[in-house]
Amino acid sequence: xxxxxxxxxxxxxVKLGLFDETCNVLEKWEIPTVTADGxxxxxxDVAESVLAKMQEKGIAKEDVIGVGxxxxxxxxxxxxxxxGAVNLGWGVTDLKGDLEKLLGGVRVCAANDANVAAxxxxxxxxxxxxxxxxxxxLGTGVGGGVILGGKLLAGSAGAAGEIGHIRIEDxxxxxxxxxxxxxxxxxxxxxxxxxxxxxxxxxxxxxxxxREIPAEKITAKDVFDAVKAGDAVADEIAKRFGDYLGxxxxxxxxxxxxxxxxxxxxxxxxxxxxxxxVRPAYEKYVFGPCKxxxxxxxxxxxxxxxxxxxxxxxxGL
Amino acid sequence: xxxxxxxxxxxxxVKLGLFDETCNVLEKWEIPTVTADGxxxxxxDVAESVLAKMQEKGIAKEDVIGVGxxxxxxxxxxxxxxxGAVNLGWGVTDLKGDLEKLLGGVRVCAANDANVAAxxxxxxxxxxxxxxxxxxxLGTGVGGGVILGGKLLAGSAGAAGEIGHIRIEDxxxxxxxxxxxxxxxxxxxxxxxxxxxxxxxxxxxxxxxxREIPAEKITAKDVFDAVKAGDAVADEIAKRFGDYLGxxxxxxxxxxxxxxxxxxxxxxxxxxxxxxxVRPAYEKYVFGPCKxxxxxxxxxxxxxxxxxxxxxxxxGL
Numbered sequence: 112x113x114x115x116x117x118x119x120x121x122x123x124x125v126k127l128g129l130f131d132e133t134c135n136v137l138e139k140w141e142i143p144t145v146t147a148d149g150x151x152x153x154x155x156d157v158a159e160s161v162l163a164k165m166q167e168k169g170i171a172k173e174d175v176i177g178v179g180x181x182x183x184x185x186x187x188x189x190x191x192x193x194x195g196a197v198n199l200g201w202g203v204t205d206l207k208g209d210l211e212k213l214l215g216g217v218r219v220c221a222a223n224d225a226n227v228a229a230x231x232x233x234x235x236x237x238x239x240x241x242x243x244x245x246x247x248x249l250g251t252g253v254g255g256g257v258i259l260g261g262k263l264l265a266g267s268a269g270a271a272g273e274i275g276h277i278r279i280e281d282x283x284x285x286x287x288x289x290x291x292x293x294x295x296x297x298x299x300x301x302x303x304x305x306x307x308x309x310x311x312x313x314x315x316x317x318x319x320x321x322r323e324i325p326a327e328k329i330t331a332k333d334v335f336d337a338v339k340a341g342d343a344v345a346d347e348i349a350k351r352f353g354d355y356l357g358x359x360x361x362x363x364x365x366x367x368x369x370x371x372x373x374x375x376x377x378x379x380x381x382x383x384x385x386x387x388x389v390r391p392a393y394e395k396y397v398f399g400p401c402k403x404x405x406x407x408x409x410x411x412x413x414x415x416x417x418x419x420x421x422x423x424x425x426x427g428l
Numbered sequence: 429x430x431x432x433x434x435x436x437x438x439x440x441x442v443k444l445g446l447f448d449e450t451c452n453v454l455e456k457w458e459i460p461t462v463t464a465d466g467x468x469x470x471x472x473d474v475a476e477s478v479l480a481k482m483q484e485k486g487i488a489k490e491d492v493i494g495v496g497x498x499x500x501x502x503x504x505x506x507x508x509x510x511x512g513a514v515n516l517g518w519g520v521t522d523l524k525g526d527l528e529k530l531l532g533g534v535r536v537c538a539a540n541d542a543n544v545a546a547x548x549x550x551x552x553x554x555x556x557x558x559x560x561x562x563x564x565x566l567g568t569g570v571g572g573g574v575i576l577g578g579k580l581l582a583g584s585a586g587a588a589g590e591i592g593h594i595r596i597e598d599x600x601x602x603x604x605x606x607x608x609x610x611x612x613x614x615x616x617x618x619x620x621x622x623x624x625x626x627x628x629x630x631x632x633x634x635x636x637x638x639r640e641i642p643a644e645k646i647t648a649k650d651v652f653d654a655v656k657a658g659d660a661v662a663d664e665i666a667k668r669f670g671d672y673l674g675x676x677x678x679x680x681x682x683x684x685x686x687x688x689x690x691x692x693x694x695x696x697x698x699x700x701x702x703x704x705x706v707r708p709a710y711e712k713y714v715f716g717p718c719k720x721x722x723x724x725x726x727x728x729x730x731x732x733x734x735x736x737x738x739x740x741x742x743x744g745l
Contacts (some may be wrong), residue, residue, distance in 0.1 A: 122521075129555070161569040170458025171688075185717050193717075194717060210459050240594070243583070243584045244494060255685065257683065259576065264576060264685075265685075266560070266685025266686075266718075267560045267685050267686060267687040267721070268685055268717045268718060268720065269499065269717065270681075270682070270685040270715060270717035270718050271684050271685040272683065273682045273683075273685070273715045273718070274682060274683060274719075276715040277679050277682045277683070278675060278678065278713050280598075280681065281439050281597075281598065281599075282598075288714075289715060289716065291713065291715075345445065354548060356551065358595060361595065362594050362595065362679055362683075363683050365587070365591065365593050365594050366513060366574065366588065366589045366591060366592060366594070366680050366684060367574065367581060367583060367588050367591075367683060367684060368581075368582075368584050368585055368586075368587045368590070369583075369584060369586040370584040375456060398587060398590045398593040398608075399587075399606065400502050400510075400511060400585045400587035400590075401583075401585060401587050401590070403585065404584070
């Protein structure tokens with residue numbers, strides 16, 4: 112029996128998983144991410160944890176197909192984080208090379224964490240059975256991963272799938288974290304939806320259960336909970352969100368024409384109701400032949416990263 | 429010596445080329461496109477022309493690597509025109525299968541004409557030496573082709589690279605040919621630039637050499653000629669065009685992050701001045717890591733299609 116490891120390096124914890132050769136998870140665990148001192152302990156900690164698990168399970172090096180790793184930043188085709196990783200304290204880091212050295216030659220495959228999570232959803236989640244998949248993570252920000260022909264698209268500067276920073280609104284006055292104005296992330300992320308809610312509520316005095324919450328504390332979850340309870344103002348907010356996201360997906364479809372969009376991240380926990388707002392907007396804006404793309408919800412939650420990183424290895428990418 | 433044929437089926441003529449195995453053109457010719465009767469003669473005419481050239485040159489079937497064909501419509505991975513081709517009178521057509529039958533088993537590779545032209549520019553034109561290339565054809569409409577890792581992206585419905593129909597303007601009142609409003613094509617095509625010119629001229633009475641031309645006859649060429657002559661109003665029009673196209677390219681970069689954009693089609697004949705309007709807008713709108721993409725002009729003109737279709741064959745796609 113052959114094995115693969117999936118590693119998902121986040122700002123506070125590193126998630127790890129031991130998988131069999133067809134990408135079924137056998138065991139999951141976590142270690143803390145030590146970002147102190149420029150995060151220089153992170154890669155050695157990952158290596159130690161993987162080697163310890165191999166020893167614990169009696170797995171020989173030659174039975175490990177490889178170790179897949181996702182990390183928060185742009186990763187090029189050679190597995191180098193060319194822009195570093197702010198959340199980890201890293202400057203330019205040869206993630207693949209450094210980890211391979213510490214693992215004594217076990218093959219390492221590294222990619223951007225959002226891309227890896229996208230890949231996980233294709234391997235074992237909402238995009239299962241498809242090979243042209245765009246996964247969109249609706250969290251604090253909006254990330255994305257583009258998979259074409261079953262392969263993750265890194266992009267020439269490791270920046271493919273940065274769909275959160277597609278300019279979607281010309282009339283925005285506030286700035287996105289990236290420095291631009293009108294990015295999709297400003298409307299479709301959890302924080303973006305909360306902002307849309309505050310803006311809508313400030314427009315008039317229409318009654319809404321959302322007014323019972325202090326404006327600065329309204330969350331995306333509050334909005335969709337109110338939608339489910341039949342709140343008309345929340346419905347309007349969700350429509351604005353859906354319009355922006357649907358328009359963003361339409362743009363993406365016009366470029367890469369995927370079979371399926373998989374929506375994940377915290378916002379997607381709202382469930383099927385989310386799709387009912389995104390789908391009509393997508394169909395309204397997309398070029399005809401792309402209209403039939405499926406839009407579905409992610410299924411793996413926080414495990415998408417370890418599935419995807421292990422999947423890169425088991426699928427020989 | 430091995431040979432390849434490149435075929436570019438247009439609405440009025442079919443361009444053909446005989447190439448050597450490294451995609452150097454040996455001979456070029458044209459035949460008329462007979463669109464009468466549902467265009468049923470087109471594929472037989474192409475087959476006859478290819479077979480006649482082989483006979484003329486004494487080329488044996490086993491020395492032909494294959495025949496590449498580009499046609500105006502969505503072509504799926506199996507070489508089928510799934511939506512037909514309005515300009516040729518075709519309904520759903522098995523372009524690859526039908527042509528292979530008539531050629532007695534010579535391998536045929538078929539793709540959308542804009543995609544094929546994009547591929548040509550990568551093989552032998554403005555994108556030479558790169559493998560992640562987005563080519564944009566600024567003609568009567570705006571077409572595009574996405575090449576990733578040296579391979580043409582068809583898209584799940586044959587509609588990848590339809591960047592002319594990215595929605596780029598929310599305030600448009602006129603309709604695009606596709607039925608939507610605010611498509612990139614409405615501003616960056618030859619007709620789009622003429623429209624921008626008419627709109628700008630109607631805004632006030634600012635002096636401009638463009639006013640000497642009847643409004644309905646102004647062309648994109650007139651605009652860029654006036655720009656080169658220092659006309660201030662033409663400069664404003666070109667800035668509006670550049671802003672739309674730069675924004676469109678930025679969106680594309682955020683999705684697939686190419687190394688280079690190659691701008692072709694009639695509008696690109698304006699030359700380097702075009703880039704001086706597109707580049708600043710691109711840099712203004714694009715996500716940081718994508719900023720370094722090159723933006724360059726196409727070099728093959730109307731031959732891009734035959735180079736690209738032959739290139740699909742010589743590169744073994």
